[in-house]
Amino acid sequence: MAVQPEKTETLVGMAILALLVVIAAGILMRQSRYDPQWFTMSRSEHEIPQAAGELSHLQELLPDGWVPLTPLETFSPENLSDKINGKAELYLAAGFQKLESQRFKRSDQDDSWLELFVFDMGSTRNAFAVFSTQRRTGSTPVDLTRHAYQTENALFFVHGRDYVEVIAAEEGLADEMLAIGRNFVERKPVQSDELSEQSLFPRKNLNAESIALLASDAFGFSRLNNIFTAKYNIAGQEMRAFLSVRPSGADAQQLAEAYHAFLLENGGSDVDSGTNLPEIKLIEIFDLYELIFVHGRVLAGVHEAESKDAALELGLTLYRELQEVDESQ
Amino acid sequence: MNRREFLSRTLRAGVLAAAAGSLSYWLYDGRGPGPDSTAQGNLVVLPDFSVPELSGRMSVITGADRIRTVDMGLKAVGGIEAFIRKGDGVLIKVNAAFASPPILGATTNPQLVSHVATLCRKAGASSVVVTDNPINDPQSCFTLSGIGDAARSAGARLMLPTGSSFAPTTVPHGKLIRDWPLLHAPFQGVNKVIGIAPVKDHHRSGASMIMKNWYGLLGGQRNIFHQNINDIILELAMMVKPTLVILDGTTSMMTNGPTGGSLSDLKQTRCMIVSTDQVAADACGASLLGKRAADLPFILKAQNAGLGTADYESLNPAREAVG
Known part of the structure; x- marks a missing residue:
């Protein structure tokens, strides 16, 4: 059996509906006059007012x-x-x-x-x-x-x-x-501004001033972020070593595989590294060599080496450096 | 509540929901907000400022002295008199984007502005307007870049943007520039447009040259276009069909563009490019940055849209060296 609403409930309901109609009308009126320039901060608004x-x-x-x-x-x-x-x-x-x-x-x-x-x-x-x-x-x-x-x-x-x-x-x-x-x-006194990754690069042949941190889109790969790079000159050839400490070993491994796949999708091909280190991947792409490996939580490698030998020399040096750091800790 | 009443209420609720949904769909504007929907009937569209019989002309002049190279460059494409006639109203679109000193090369060189404005007046122009809608405060930009003084000293009228300088425009066949504020007031009484820009690296687009320089004709919250940088440059080139462009590669900003900041970002590339084809000019300018046209998607997009040629050598540009 249906229950009839009380008069008060009806009135309250009508009032709410009327309020909603007013709000809708207000929104329609405002929207019909919308101008995105009104929502762009003027220069005077984003400057801190400074009295003469x-x-x-x-x-x-x-x-x-x-x-x-x-x-x-x-x-x-x-x-x-x-x-x-x-x-x-x-x-x-x-x-x-x-x-x-x-x-x-x-x-x-x-x-x-x-x-x-x-x-x-x-x-x-x-x-x-x-x-x-x-x-x-x-x-x-x-x-x-x-x-x-x-x-x-x-x-x-x-x-x-x-x-x-x-x-x-x-x-x-x-x-x-x-x-x-x-x-x-x-x-403005501050704490030490040392970044630990910088010390992981091998010193030999390193251009110390070239160490850089690529916040995002490193080497054109959108997932490659927070990557430290450093230039090396080996036998007259310039190339870059790179490394990135990831949250976990699994994360580093996953990213390495994704970058490897990215290189292959863009015309790269796997090359036998000739080392007994299966975790090292060597890729030839556009007549240059990329080397990738994972050591613990560190994703590392060599970018744009002109020759396979140079890529391997720098890659293995970096690999050994990371091993030594591990052993010393 | 009995079954009949339940079904009845459910039906009414469904009808209400469908009505609300239909109303929303009817009111939905999939195109998004325009600058001023009340002005849609007053859209402005820039006319074609090019001179058809002078199309496809280009010169590439080598030298360190801008005045000499631009003089030679203009002469090689027919002389300023071929482009500017007595009584013409000329607008010179400079790059005054930043309140930056001339030596940093982030803005159009003031000497070049002054010289070209003077040439236009000597050729008989009844008025010469120099304008831009800078990224930074306009007054500071035109003052600190030296362009303001340069324009005034050449007898040109400097037009800084104000709120009333803009009118909504839509680029025909454009997807981004639709009902968007255009710096339109300086175009009043203008029948010739000359673009003058420096060659610069650009963090987002790879390069900022002639076509990117038209960005300074937009108003509103234009930085949203940076997410679609190549397409916005394409539409800018669709929007402006200039009489003549002058791409100043005397000194090019090779790195850290578009602002630069250090003299070490610059390289003396000693080149002045004058052309009636803005796509060709940019393609040639790209080479000064060590890039190919194919490295800069906006150039190929502009070529594919029929706005000019990326194969600038096909125009047989006049080449000279001065000094």
């Missing part, structure tokens, strides 16, 4: 005789591309969190200026990734932090979780840039 004469904390790093040219700007992952356009992807893939930047000039010279960029990358590892993948060849190492160099017009370094760039509009400002760098480092 107010000191930014970056300004405190300046040597004497330098003053702000423009206000402090702050960018988040959502609007980093408003500052560095297409290069934003590089930072975002490496874990970028925040950028603060500001331009400064000599107080008596308007056209003598530089810009300071402080990228908060969330960790030393992430900061090293963007530092190392952009490292300029032929640059001069600087005794500022473990990872620091300068070029004719710029200074680049990693300090803790920050990747810092000081870029001048002219040559000849090396001292001023270094002064800013030193002030930055002194005012």
Whole structure:
């Protein structure tokens, strides 16, 4: 037998339905006037408001005789591309969190200026990734932090979780840039910025300045992330060794197999390594050689060696190095 | 509740659900939001600025002095007078994307802008507009890049984007640029368009040259297009059919583009490319970066769309060396 609703229930029900109709009408009205530009932060919104004469904390790093040219700007992952356009992807893939930047000039010279960029990358590892993948060849190492160099017009370094760039509009400002760098480092004490993987590369034939961390898409393979690489020169041939410490041995093995399959799918073919180490895979692809192996949790290998012998020489050296590290622990 | 009542209520609920679903489907806009749906009847489309009888012209001039190489390059394709006639309204689209000093090569060289603007005026142009919608703050970009002063000194009108500078556009047959804000105000009274861009490495697309430089004509939240970089460059080339393009490879940004930052990112490649074919110009510019056209998908896509040729040698470009 049906139960008739009470009058109060009916009224409440009607009120809810009326409210829903009003909400739906509101949504329809708003949607009909939707403009994505309204949902794009304006420049003034993503900049930290800075009152005239107010000191930014970056300004405190300046040597004497330098003053702000423009206000402090702050960018988040959502609007980093408003500052560095297409290069934003590089930072975002490496874990970028925040950028603060500001331009400064000599107080008596308007056209003598530089810009300071402080990228908060969330960790030393992430900061090293963007530092190392952009490292300029032929640059001069600087005794500022473990990872620091300068070029004719710029200074680049990693300090803790920050990747810092000081870029001048002219040559000849090396001292001023270094002064800013030193002030930055002194005012912000950090833990050691040593990355353990760096010490796993064999020293022989190594170009120590070439060690880089590829945060993602290493060697064109989308699953190959967090890969350290280092350049070697063996008998006049340049090639790269690579290694990556994975969460588990099984993960390393799985990734090695996936990378191996990727190479074969893209025109590579297996080559007999001639070693008695079955875990070593040697692949010839486009007249170059790739070598892959797994040692414990470490996926390692050689990338783009010009000859089989060179690939094997570097690959076996790396293999033995990892064995020695294991035995010493 | 008896069985009859249960079935009746179930039926009513089903009808309500179907009605709600149908209403949602009817209201669903699969194309996504446009910049201003109320302005769909006011879409603007850029006209074709090319000069048909001058198509397929190209010169590749070697030298370190931009003024001399661009002069020679223009002369080799017929002279500026062949392109700019008395009374023309000229728009020069520069790359002023960053508030970056000229020495870093991230923006169009100001001397080159000044010189080309002057040539246009001497050829009889009634007005010369220099414009871009930069990534960074427009005022800072045009000031610090030196382009603002360069344009003004040449008697050109500098047009910085403002909120009212944009109008929605849709690229015919385009999939990305649909009802999207276009920097349109500077095109008022313009019948000739010249693109001037530096040769740069680009982290996302591999290279930023002439076709990528039209990106600075878009407004809105355009960074979403970076996820589809080759297709957006293709559509930009579909959107703008220029009178002439000048690709400045005097100094090329070989690494860490598009911003660079260090002089060591640059290489003196000593080349000025002048062409009426923007695809050919980019294909030639790619070689300055040590790349082939085949390495840059947007070039092949543009060629396949009939916008020009990636085989720039087929245009028999005039080659000269100055200095």
